[in-house]
Amino acid sequence: MVKRLLKYNIKSRYWLNIASAISMGISILLTWxxxxxxxxxxxxCWESSSGFIIRAIIPPLNYMGIIVWAILLSIPLTVNGKLWxxxxxxxxxxxxxxxxxxxxxxxxxxxxxxxxxxxxxxEAVSAGIIVVExxxxxxxxxxxxxxxxxxLPTLPIHLSLxxxxxxxxxxxxxVACLSPILNPLIPKxxxxxxxxxSRTLLAIALLTSLTMWSIIYCLALNPGLKLVGxxxxxxxxxxxxxxxxxxxxxxxxxxxxxxxYYLILYVLAKYLGAYNAVRMLALIAISTYTVASYIFAREVxxxxxxxxxAMIAPLTYTATVGFYSGLYSNWTSLSIALLAYTSIVKWLRxxxxxxxxxxxxxxxxxxxxxxxxxxxxxxxxxxxxxxxTIEGGFRxxxxxxxxxxxxxxxxxxLAIENLGPQLGIPTTRTPLKIVIGNINxxxxxxxxxxxxxxxxxxxxxxxxxxxxxxxALDPTVWILTAIGIAALRFRSLDGFIIMPWILIVAALSxxxxxxxxxxxxxxxxxxxxxxxxxxxxxxxxxRRFGGRVGAISLAxxxxxxxxxxxxxxxxxxx
Numbered sequence: 001m002v003k004r005l006l007k008y009n010i011k012s013r014y015w016l017n018i019a020s021a022i023s024m025g026i027s028i029l030l031t032w033x034x035x036x037x038x039x040x041x042x043x044x045c046w047e048s049s050s051g052f053i054i055r056a057i058i059p060p061l062n063y064m065g066i067i068v069w070a071i072l073l074s075i076p077l078t079v080n081g082k083l084w085x086x087x088x089x090x091x092x093x094x095x096x097x098x099x100x101x102x103x104x105x106x107x108x109x110x111x112x113x114x115x116x117x118x119x120x121x122x123e124a125v126s127a128g129i130i131v132v133e134x135x136x137x138x139x140x141x142x143x144x145x146x147x148x149x150x151x152l153p154t155l156p157i158h159l160s161l162x163x164x165x166x167x168x169x170x171x172x173x174x175v176a177c178l179s180p181i182l183n184p185l186i187p188k189x190x191x192x193x194x195x196x197x198s199r200t201l202l203a204i205a206l207l208t209s210l211t212m213w214s215i216i217y218c219l220a221l222n223p224g225l226k227l228v229g230x231x232x233x234x235x236x237x238x239x240x241x242x243x244x245x246x247x248x249x250x251x252x253x254x255x256x257x258x259x260x261y262y263l264i265l266y267v268l269a270k271y272l273g274a275y276n277a278v279r280m281l282a283l284i285a286i287s288t289y290t291v292a293s294y295i296f297a298r299e300v301x302x303x304x305x306x307x308x309x310a311m312i313a314p315l316t317y318t319a320t321v322g323f324y325s326g327l328y329s330n331w332t333s334l335s336i337a338l339l340a341y342t343s344i345v346k347w348l349r350x351x352x353x354x355x356x357x358x359x360x361x362x363x364x365x366x367x368x369x370x371x372x373x374x375x376x377x378x379x380x381x382x383x384x385x386x387x388x389t390i391e392g393g394f395r396x397x398x399x400x401x402x403x404x405x406x407x408x409x410x411x412x413x414l415a416i417e418n419l420g421p422q423l424g425i426p427t428t429r430t431p432l433k434i435v436i437g438n439i440n441x442x443x444x445x446x447x448x449x450x451x452x453x454x455x456x457x458x459x460x461x462x463x464x465x466x467x468x469x470x471x472a473l474d475p476t477v478w479i480l481t482a483i484g485i486a487a488l489r490f491r492s493l494d495g496f497i498i499m500p501w502i503l504i505v506a507a508l509s510x511x512x513x514x515x516x517x518x519x520x521x522x523x524x525x526x527x528x529x530x531x532x533x534x535x536x537x538x539x540x541x542x543r544r545f546g547g548r549v550g551a552i553s554l555a556x557x558x559x560x561x562x563x564x565x566x567x568x569x570x571x572x573x574x
Contacts, residue, residue, distance in 0.1 A: 025128020046571020
């Protein structure tokens with residue numbers, strides 16, 4: 001009997017501690033939202049009822065809201081044995097009603113936070129974010145699928161989490177692009193441990209990808225089922241009709257800079273119709289990117305980072321901009337590039353002609369899917385192979401594939417240049433001429449460019465704020481990318497892969513014409529860099545505060561990203 005009571009008390013205490021942490025965390029978040037409101041901050045966002053708006057941060061504090069806040073404050077005081085303070089929440093509630101301002105509740109929350117240790121506050125805030133974002137996600141999905149669910153209005157709390165960083169997003173982008181130079185500042189490098197659950201996370205990630213895609217085409221938000229995405233409407237749908245009229249032989253002439261992708265579009269359009277084919281392109285792009293991120297990260301770092309990369313893939317800048325702009329071929333080419341990198345990692349580590357052959361096929365596939373993205377991947381992979389020759393264990397294999405890659409690319413470009421007219425490619429739009437034309441355009445811009453001048457910042461800010469509005473405003477993309485890249489070991493295979501990639505993207509985005517800055521920023525696999533950064537942070541949080549706090553902080557960041565991406569998708573569908 002005594003053992004049963006003891007076991008019951010232990011379980012009760014466990015759940016009471018969880019309730020205490022959640023209550024304290026939500027109280028702190030309400031205080032933060034109230035502070036953002038007092039500062040008069042606004043947050044640009046998508047609304048399911050009105051599309052893109054600039055929304056004021058107004059905490060959900062009607063009479064019911066302040067009563068809930070007072071109850072939340074009383075729970076941790078009671079559970080933690082501070083019964084002599086239990087009278088404070090009712091008194092602050094009365095004072096709040098009397099002065100018609102929740103300042104007393106906010107001050108009480110701050111006092112409670114100061115009375116708790118750093119570990120407790122960190123755990124509470126993370127737990128509070130998980131609960132708040134779960135309510136926000138339920139609201140988003142209910143709105144998307146036309147369900148009536150009575151919920152507290154917690155969206156302002158979600159917006160308050162990042163609104164303070166919106167004015168400095170261009171600086172965060174700059175820091176992310178230059179993160180390799182921050183490498184010496186992080187003495188303890190990335191060394192992930194595996195915790196299992198990678199396949200479970202992959203399954204959840206694929207379900208998330210499907211949900212993201214289904215939201216933009218759900219009847220409640222998009223009753224006319226109109227196509228979503230700039231290129232989906234202006235490029236792929238009319239080109240799909242053109243392909244159906246012209247037949248297979250029109251693939252090269254219509255899709256000269258992405259022939260493999262247009263072959264896929266032609267096959268889909270032939271069997272599904274032009275409209276459904278374009279819709280399927282979005283689902284293929286997001287699903288392929290999720291799987292490719294998982295496969296690449298698993299090969300380089302193991303299953304745990306792979307699971308995180310898969311979870312982030314449908315939630316990052318690649319997905320939000322990809323849906324808004326309809327950059328499906330860029331997106332798919334990036335996925336193929338990740339698979340190609342996986343093959344070259346296998347070749348460098350283990351050898352095997354099959355991996356070398358697969359790498360060359362995938363490299364060609366990436367270029368044939370989107371020549372611009374493929375060109376950046378080719379430049380990054382060539383640099384990776386050159387750096388890999390530094391390490392004795394990789395030198396021979398790296399030199400072999402480096403020479404084969406250069407020869408393969410040269411012969412392919414010359415062959416297409418000569419055979420292009422016979423294949424239906426316009427003589428002025430062969431891959432070699434496209435690449436040379438872009439290089440010349442870049443060189444003309446560089447000669448008159450003044451880095452970090454007022455005009456340069458104006459162009460960068462336009463690409464971040466005005467193009468695909470709010471798609472780039474998730475600060476976790478840039479912060480986690482900066483931390484992830486800075487935490488890599490430079491003289492290691494993962495450093496050889498990621499650092500050249502971000503440096504090429506940085507160099508091109510800093511010098512690109514206004515209309516191409518966003519396209520260059522799009523060519524980075526943020527699912528990978530964010531996964532490294534998130535894993536690095538949670539590993540260090542776990543070492544300092546315990547594994548449970550590390551796991552809760554990971555879940556909190558993922559929950560925030562899910563709500564940000566889902567809310568964006570809902571806005572696009574409107």
